[in-house]
Amino acid sequence: MSFFSSTRDIPEVRAVPRHVAMIMDGNGRWAKKRFLPRVAGHKRGLETVRVMVKACIERGIDYLTLFAFSSENWRRPPEEVSFLMRLFLTALQAEVDKLHENGVRLRVIGDLSRFDPQTVALIRSGEALTAGNTKLTLTIAANYGGRWDILQAANAMALQHPEKLGCWTEEDLAEHLAMAYAPEPDLFIRTGGEQRVSNFLLWQLAYAELYFTDCLWPEFDGAALDQAIVSYRSRERRFGRTSEQLISQEEANGDV
Ligand code: IPE
Ligand code: IPE
Ligand code: MG
Numbered sequence: 001m002s003f004f005s006s007t008r009d010i011p012e013v014r015a016v017p018r019h020v021a022m023i024m025d026g027n028g029r030w031a032k033k034r035f036l037p038r039v040a041g042h043k044r045g046l047e048t049v050r051v052m053v054k055a056c057i058e059r060g061i062d063y064l065t066l067f068a069f070s071s072e073n074w075r076r077p078p079e080e081v082s083f084l085m086r087l088f089l090t091a092l093q094a095e096v097d098k099l100h101e102n103g104v105r106l107r108v109i110g111d112l113s114r115f116d117p118q119t120v121a122l123i124r125s126g127e128a129l130t131a132g133n134t135k136l137t138l139t140i141a142a143n144y145g146g147r148w149d150i151l152q153a154a155n156a157m158a159l160q161h162p163e164k165l166g167c168w169t170e171e172d173l174a175e176h177l178a179m180a181y182a183p184e185p186d187l188f189i190r191t192g193g194e195q196r197v198s199n200f201l202l203w204q205l206a207y208a209e210l211y212f213t214d215c216l217w218p219e220f221d222g223a224a225l226d227q228a229i230v231s232y233r234s235r236e237r238r239f240g241r242t243s244e245q246l247i248s249q250e251e252a253n254g255d256v
Contacts, residue, residue: 003183005170006207006239013237016229017186019063020056021208023200024048026192026216039083044218046091053104055222056136059229063137063182067200071111071145088142089119096126103135109178110144111152137182144178146202153177153203177203184208187232189225191217209235 004011024045031041049066056064069084099106108123115123153176157168164172174180185201185208193214197205211228213220236243 002171002175005174006184007170010239010241011183011186011207014186015233016060017209017232018061019065019183019185020061020187020189020225021065021067021185021201021205022052022188023067023190023192023198024217024220025190025194027218029192030216030218038080039087041216041218042084042087046087048217048220049091050095051221052225053099053102053136053138055225057102057104058222059225061136063139063185065139065141065179065182065185065201067141067144067198069110069142069144070199071143071148072199074114074143085115085119089116089122092119092122092126096122096129099126099138100130100133103133104130105133105135105137106130107137107139107179107181108142109139109149110142111148112143114143139179139182141200145199146197147199149178149201150203174203179204187211187228189213189228191215191220207237207239209237 027041027045028038029041030044031038034040052064052066068088073084074081096106106126108127112120112123150173153173156176157172158165160176161168161172179201184204184206188197188200188205188208189211190196191213193212195212209232211231213224213228215224236246238246
């Protein structure tokens, strides 16, 4: 399957973003404010994941991608890393059937080689079980890094088409990216107040609208998502063109 590429084509702009990608940040600070251990924030953050899945289905969003654990998060204290791994495993055990009942297709992207075999088996069976669902595609980025993704895609592309050395195209590479099954994100949301991408979807965010909020992830909800969508709607998505070109195109389409 091949989608519009923001650098090759002009993607269709809809009132509701088709694909929303989120950096779920601020769990630790949420817990600290309440004199709780950081891991209590991660546990509470899982509740927001459930809320967001429902909110995205209700709003007609087709793809929700959540950054759960970055390639750099291994640098955290070992107790926090192992808590996050256990939380991921128990969440998979508890949620996959519910996701399936709600028509959600589950995908996990990232370097799974560092996960234990039980977790990998659960991921693969969850993906297989939900493969035919169409309400929402929920992608969890786990041990994911944008640089890892581009590099693994480049290696796969070079192996597949060694004869094209020096002539590879964007499409040759894009088809090997971990999320080749999804269109590029329209809207990127980062909670927790930091204004950075932290090695998330580096290739795919080329033309995403960026939205940053101070709201901490455990406090993010449907109303906060709506605020992000309002901001998204106010943006003029030019994809390199001028504002005048957009207006004359709308006139030609009879949109005004
Ligand atoms: C995001 O919350 C969750 C993960 C990175 C797993 P943080 O744990 O980064 O929370 P803060 O940024 O310390 O508040
Ligand atoms: C980004 O959050 C990664 C995830 C939410 C999984 P971090 O809290 O790890 O990002 P930095 O270190 O502040 O950039
Ligand atoms: Mg953080």
